[in-house]
Amino acid sequence: MASGKFITFEGIDGAGKSTHIGFVADLLRSRGLTVVTTREPGGTALGEALREVLLHQKMHLETEAMLMFAARREHLAQVIEPALARGDWVISDRFSDATFAYQGGGRQLPLAKLEALEQWVHPHLQPDLTLLFDVPLEVARDRLDATRTLDKFEQEKSDFFAATRAEYLRRAAQFQERFQIIDATRTIAEVQQTLTGIIATLCVEQAKP
Numbered sequence: 786m787a788s789g790k791f792i793t794f795e796g797i798d799g800a801g802k803s804t805h806i807g808f809v810a811d812l813l814r815s816r817g818l819t820v821v822t823t824r825e826p827g828g829t830a831l832g833e834a835l836r837e838v839l840l841h842q843k844m845h846l847e848t849e850a851m852l853m854f855a856a857r858r859e860h861l862a863q864v865i866e867p868a869l870a871r872g873d874w875v876i877s878d879r880f881s882d883a884t885f886a887y888q889g890g891g892r893q894l895p896l897a898k899l900e901a902l903e904q905w906v907h908p909h910l911q912p913d914l915t916l917l918f919d920v921p922l923e924v925a926r927d928r929l930d931a932t933r934t935l936d937k938f939e940q941e942k943s944d945f946f947a948a949t950r951a952e953y954l955r956r957a958a959q960f961q962e963r964f965q966i967i968d969a970t971r972t973i974a975e976v977q978q979t980l981t982g983i984i985a986t987l988c989v990e991q992a993k994p
């Protein structure tokens with residue numbers, strides 16, 4: 786049976802990742818592939834309930850990190866692992882890199898604690914491809930201000946997002962084999978052109994015996 790790939794979208798709030806998820810899913814579907822799109826925190830009924838709490842309630846930093854991984858445990862069990870087992874492709878709007886970036890980078894929780902949680906929740910599974918939508922903070926902030934009411938994370942100060950972005954970039958350097966950094970300051974059409982090339986390459990690799 787064909788085996789699907791696991792693709793994650795990452796970046797600071799306002800970088801433009803949600804804008805491109807449907808586009809990438811359609812690219813894959815146009816190749817005859819079955820694609821599941823999902824998001825974190827969320828993706829399951831319990832995960833969406835946890836998302837509501839996580840995005841709107843203040844809590845201890847370690848509680849926040851553990852709830853992110855609790856939601857992820859459920860997401861893996863109910864959505865991601867069954868889909869990959871069927872041979873479907875999975876696209877998730879955020880995954881564990883977001884916890885390293887936001888709780889580790891932004892909120893400064895020691896990374897060793899997050900590594901322990903990651904080892905517990907998904908010791909073997911990692912995304913095949915992580916698209917990191919990268920923009921300077923001011924660009925992300927302008928995009929957010931223009932469009933929506935801000936949640937708990939989006940209301941954070943620029944120091945928080947600088948540290949979040951820095952941790953994303955550090956992980957991209959550490960795990961170069963799965964990360965692709967997208968310059969998301971460009972127009973939507975230009976970003977889509979880059980994404981088309983990346984997906985074409987991934988599908989060619991996938992087709993190799």
Ligand SMILES: Nc1ncnc2c1ncn2[C@@H]1O[C@H](COP(=O)(O)OP(=O)(O)O)[C@@H](O)[C@H]1O
Nearest residue numbers: 798799800801802803804928932969971972973
């Ligand atoms: N390349 C781009 N140029 C200009 N505006 C963009 C671009 N990408 C996204 N946007 C706009 O920025 C806002 C935030 O994008 P969104 O995809 O929701 O970001 P994220 O999911 O990364 O938080 C949206 O209003 C979207 O239309």
Ligand SMILES: Cc1cn([C@H]2C[C@H](O)[C@@H](COP(=O)(O)OP(=O)(O)O)O2)c(=O)[nH]c1=O
Nearest residue numbers: 798825826853879880883884887888938939
């Ligand atoms: C998955 C995850 C998300 N987050 C944060 C990042 C975002 O600010 C928020 C929700 O993510 P997201 O769905 O990207 O928000 P939106 O749809 O409003 O763009 O949760 C963490 O802090 N840690 C995590 O592990």
